[in-house]
Amino acid sequence: MIIKVLLTVVFLIIMVGVGLYSRKQASSVDGFVLGGRSVGPWLTAFAFGTSYFSAVVFVGYAGQFGWKYGLSSTWIGVGNAVIGSLLAWLLLGRRTKLMTQHIESRTMPDFFGTRFDSQGLRVVASVIAFVFLIPYTAGVYKGISTLFEMGFNIPYEYCVVIMAMLTAVYVIIGGYKATAMNDFIQGIIMLFGIVAVIVAVLNAQGGLVAAVEKLSVLPSDADATVNGGFASWFGPDPWGLLGVVVLTSLGTMGLPQMVGKFYSITDESAIKRGTIISTAFAFVVAGGCYFLGGFGRLYDPVIAANGKIAFDSIVPAMLVQLSPALIALVVLLVLSASMSTLASLVLTSSSTMTLDLIYRDKKSLPGEVQDGEINAEVSEKVEHRKVVVMRVLIVFFIVISLMIALNPPTFIAQLMGISWGALAGAFLAPFMLGLYWRGVTTVSVWACFIWGVGLTVVNMLAGNPINPIDCGAIAMLGGFPVVWIVSLLSPKMNRNIVDKIFECYND
Incomplete structure (x- = not known):
């Protein structure tokens, strides 16, 4: 216990120290939200990866999908690396950087408002982002607290509150630069931690070969006479597995954070x-998490009060027999993964609400000159006020998500499915196509917002007749034909406006 407490305390002191170190760069809006647009490749790649993978993956998804699909759940991690990281950087990295800098966009709702010349889109997108990032944040809290309960015997409620407060401190003090620097430190811990945990768990089962052999003799859930499905290449339910790969991989390209x-x-x-860095990170962390979860059936499941398997307790059950030093490493691993994701979520939510709802500055198009001159002193005061409002909203967002986390309505995986389905279902297609195709219309973006959010909410209110995971995948993929068809049938945007926006790709 002394080892676990000491390591955790040192870790938390470093996190807060980085926030204090970065506070000078967080005095302006660009500095607080974007780190001055001067964050290097290593910090950005690790920030991307650590925001991607949190306790939701390590505890919730690895446990639930490892139980359902066995070793084939490793394909989810491979999909996360190839589609969610490599393809996301190749398709979006350069074009997002150039266009958002060209139109002076700081948030995804701001992008929609300027790219499609509609302040209404900007407002609605910010509301969607704020509302549906909350269940994702609650899922992260739930995952991290489950591990803390196991490692420290601290009640779940205390864990949730402590983690929320500590994350808020370094984000409020240091903004995005502090978040990125901490993400790098946390990413290193995650890389070493996941490898060490996999080795320890496999050794406890007699090695890799012995563990796979044990899985191969387990009967299928659908047919007790059929063995080997959980040790096969594509598992007992390949189509269900594909839905999870789509949701968890493609979704990254439509998430504001x-x-x-x-x-x-x-x-x-x-x-x-x-x-390159981000893809390698995802292969190790995501691939390792799902590979580890694939051996979950070798351990006795925890049965919840309703008689069903408590999926969120599967990974903790696998780890509880490890040595104290390894449990301390696991706690730091999950703490690192979760705090980085929490920091990204609260920063995204607060900046979106501040810049796209409270302070909706009218912006000129690239190349245009605004009327009049803004007094430098007045401008500085406004910038300072915006940063203060963002810091206040960080606290507000954390309090709301805490209320949900203290009484979570469902499993972690379902919380994430609802969040990712609505956000990426609404944002993915218009954002990606908006970077490449001049023909995307304002009406088509509205249609996709309605499609993504509407499908997710209706499914949820109807009692989830479609599994939230599959519903999320359908929402994301369905957005592309929605945008394409509606763009062909609706009025085109002003050609001069679109040409000015796409000038950023000329050089």
């Missing part, structure tokens, strides 16, 4: 290096 990382990177050469 993920895409925002491309806004802040220094230049195009940094994007190339960041692509």
Whole structure:
């Protein structure tokens, strides 16, 4: 216990220390939200990866999908690396950096408002982002607290509150630069931690070969006479597995807290290096998490009060027999993964609400000159006021998500499915197509917002007749034909406006 407490305390002191170190760069809006658009490839790549993978993956998804699909759940981690990281950087990295800098966009709702010449889109997008980032944040709290309960015997409620307060401290003090620097430190812990935990768990089962052999003799849930499904290449339910791969991989390209990382990177050469770093990180962390979860059936499941398996307790059950030093490492691993994701979520939510709802500055198009001159002193005061409001909203967002986390309505995986389904279902298609295709219309973006949020909410209110995971995947993929068809049928945007926006790709 002394080892666990000491390591955790040192870790938390470093996190807060980085926030204090970065506080000078967080005095302006660009500094607080984007780190001055001068964050290097290593920090950006690790910020992307650590925001991607949190306790939701390590505890919730690895446990639930490892139980359902066995070793084939490793494909989810491979999909996260190839689609969610490599493809995301290749398709979005350069174009997002250039266009958002060209139109002076700081948030995803701000992008929609300027790119499609509609302040209404900007407002609605900010509301969607704020509302549906909350269940994701609650899922992260739930995952991290489950591990803390196991490692320290601290009640769940105390864990949730402590983690929320500590994350808020370094984000409020240091903004995005502090978050990125802490993400790098946390990412290193995650890389070493996941490898060490996998080795320890496999050794406890007699090694890799012995563990796979044990899985191969387990009967299928659907047919007790069929063995070997959980040790096969594509598992007992390949189509269900594909839905999870789509949701957890494609979704990153439509999430505000993920895409925002491309806004802040220094230049195009940094994007190339960041692509490689981020992909390698995802292979190790995501692949390792799901590979580990694939052996969950070798351990006795915890049965919840309703008689069903408590999926969120599967990974903790696998780890409870480890040595104290390894449990301390696991706690730091999950703490690192979760605090980085929490920091990204609360920063994204507060900046979106501040810049896109409270202070909706009218912006000129690239190349246009605004009327009049703004007094430098007045401008500085306004910038300072915006940063203060963002810091206040960070506290507000954390309090709301805490209320949900203290009484979570469902499993972690379902919380994330609802959040990712609505956000990426609404944002993915219009954002990606808006970077490449001049023909995307304002009406088509509205249609996709209605499609993504509407499908998710209706499914949820109807009692989830479609599994939230599958519903999220359908929402994301369905957004592309929605935007394409509606764009062909609706009035085109002003050609001059679109040409000015796409000038950023001419050089």
